[in-house]
Amino acid sequence: MPKxxxxxxxxxxxxxxxxxxHVCELCFGPLEVIMNWEEIAPRVSRKSIQAGPPSMWRYHxxxxxxxxxxxxxxxxxxxxxxxxxxxxxxxxxNLYIKNDAVNHPTLSFKDRVVATALTKAREFxxxxxxxxxxxxxxNSVAAHAAEGGFxxxxxxxxDLEQGKVLGTLVxxxxxxxxxxxxxxxxxxxxxxxxxYGWAFVNITLRPYYGxxxxxxxxxxxxxLGWRAPDHIVVPCAGGSLISKIYKGLNEMNRLGLLxxxxxxxxYAAQATGCSPITTAIQTNAEVxxxxxxxxxxxxIAIGNPADGYVAMDTVRKSAGWAxxxxxxxxxxxxxxxxxxxxxxxxxxxxxxxxxxxxxxxQGRFGADDLVVIAITGNGLKTQEAVQGHLGAxxxxxxxxxxxxQALQTDKLLQVx
Amino acid sequence: xxxxxxIPTPLRKFTNNQEAVQASPGSVATLLAELEANFPxxxxxxxxxxxxxxxxxxxxxxxxxxxxxxxLQTPIADGDSISIVPAIAGG
Numbered sequence: 155m156p157k158x159x160x161x162x163x164x165x166x167x168x169x170x171x172x173x174x175x176h177v178c179e180l181c182f183g184p185l186e187v188i189m190n191w192e193e194i195a196p197r198v199s200r201k202s203i204q205a206g207p208p209s210m211w212r213y214h215x216x217x218x219x220x221x222x223x224x225x226x227x228x229x230x231x232x233x234x235x236x237x238x239x240x241x242x243x244x245x246x247x248n249l250y251i252k253n254d255a256v257n258h259p260t261l262s263f264k265d266r267v268v269a270t271a272l273t274k275a276r277e278f279x280x281x282x283x284x285x286x287x288x289x290x291x292x293n294s295v296a297a298h299a300a301e302g303g304f305x306x307x308x309x310x311x312x313d314l315e316q317g318k319v320l321g322t323l324v325x326x327x328x329x330x331x332x333x334x335x336x337x338x339x340x341x342x343x344x345x346x347x348x349x350y351g352w353a354f355v356n357i358t359l360r361p362y363y364g365x366x367x368x369x370x371x372x373x374x375x376x377x378l379g380w381r382a383p384d385h386i387v388v389p390c391a392g393g394s395l396i397s398k399i400y401k402g403l404n405e406m407n408r409l410g411l412l413x414x415x416x417x418x419x420x421y422a423a424q425a426t427g428c429s430p431i432t433t434a435i436q437t438n439a440e441v442x443x444x445x446x447x448x449x450x451x452x453x454i455a456i457g458n459p460a461d462g463y464v465a466m467d468t469v470r471k472s473a474g475w476a477x478x479x480x481x482x483x484x485x486x487x488x489x490x491x492x493x494x495x496x497x498x499x500x501x502x503x504x505x506x507x508x509x510x511x512x513x514x515x516q517g518r519f520g521a522d523d524l525v526v527i528a529i530t531g532n533g534l535k536t537q538e539a540v541q542g543h544l545g546a547x548x549x550x551x552x553x554x555x556x557x558x559q560a561l562q563t564d565k566l567l568q569v570x
Numbered sequence: 571x572x573x574x575x576x577i578p579t580p581l582r583k584f585t586n587n588q589e590a591v592q593a594s595p596g597s598v599a600t601l602l603a604e605l606e607a608n609f610p611x612x613x614x615x616x617x618x619x620x621x622x623x624x625x626x627x628x629x630x631x632x633x634x635x636x637x638x639x640x641x642l643q644t645p646i647a648d649g650d651s652i653s654i655v656p657a658i659a660g661g
Contacts, residue, residue: 165626177656179580180615182626184659286658341630344655348579349589356659364659392659441625444637458635460657463625 226269
């Protein structure tokens with residue numbers, strides 16, 4: 155029996171056979187893969203998972219692909235770091251960082267969704283993959299396409315950070331830099347849709363792609379000793395990740411794998427310059443208003459988030475909340491995480507750290523609550539954001555006198 | 571000049587698989603009524619029971635989301651290009 159039975163519209167419930175379609179024909183709502191739990195449940199246990207590889211594929215039974223992975227065998231199972239020093243700063247005694255800044259191979263959580271989507275692309279028989287991306291997805295699709303021998307067409311906004319452009323070109327992909335923001339890139343790709351017979355991972359393969367993010371949630375719970383945390387703070391762009399982490403925790407609970415059910419409250423983090431989801435939540439609005447993004451946090455600058463409603467539902471259902479922070483705070487957040495935990499995150503991570511600080515100051519977490527911050531990307535890719543904000547090295551001559559003198563300067567006496 | 575309307579894949583069964591169709595000037599609302607007259611059943615896919623654009627549908631007039639313009643009352647003139655696009659996951 156197959157693991158996956160079909161697809162269902164999240165909005166109206168209409169069902170479809172498994173195929174590379176991504177929206178409901180009746181209402182344009184997002185489709186989700188229907189898993190065959192009767193088939194899956196009996197063979198999944200803590201033991202069966204622990205016997206799997208140290209990667210996201212230890213949860214292969216729970217992912218919407220039938221065969222073994224065709225690419226990305228080492229994606230996932232990233233560190234869950236106990237953040238003692240950052241915790242002290244925020245007044246939190248049980249703070250953890252789920253660190254996908256060191257995900258293999260392209261240093262963001264997108265490797266999870268791409269490994270899933272490309273495995274499914276091969277099962278569907280595609281030889282060419284494509285994506286619209288704010289950068290991290292571009293890197294990941296290009297890398298995994300190279301690994302799997304797919305042709306790749308990558309669409310990015312033309313003002314993207316250099317690191318993300320180079321980090322796509324190096325894999326030999328065809329890169330199209332579109333003169334416009336991400337929402338415009340997305341519209342173009344939607345219009346191109348099926349025209350060229352490519353598998354757009356975030357369009358054609360969206361239902362499969364999205365479920366790769368569930369592994370972020372599975373891993374947090376397993377790494378906490380099969381416990382769901384009290385709170386998880388997640389950066390929101392298109393709005394999919396936050397709902398998939400929550401979905402992952404609830405699936406584990408349904409399978410009887412968790413000690414404590416799912417008490418988890420989910421929190422959405424955005425940059426003030428692109429905050430359609432957090433604004434809607436904070437104002438208790440039913441609908442979100444699309445925005446024209448204006449923020450240095452480009453990886454999450456999506457003004458019209460496709461899964462915005464799903465993200466809002468997740469936050470509300472879990473009794474969580476939302477907050478957004480300015481670009482100055484984003485830089486402060488990157489520096490704070492770097493100087494307290496030795497983790498260099500990209501701008502989205504700066505957002506998430508500072509939103510966590512803000513939520514802590516609002517008293518939303520108990521001091522001993524178990525709080526997890528989702529760090530989803532690596533700072534080496536967005537160096538422009540912090541350039542000029544970190545000071546410079548102290549230049550000295552290669553002799554002890556010069557060193558003695560330099561050590562007297564204020565700069566070298568600072569301790570964070 | 572004609573007004574062209576780009577039809578997304580999920581709606582092409584109404585248009586005999588045509589990727590684009592022609593329409594007359596007016597507003598987005600009159601455009602939707604015209605599409606309904608030519609391709610019965612299409613409007614209900616785009617407009618919900620509340621009379622508003624369904625929340626997972628985006629309509630663009632000359633590459634601008636009508637939610638940033640005047641919504642369903644956004645005017646459409648000769649030469650404009652219209653695009654109907656489902657919401658797309660991000661990345």
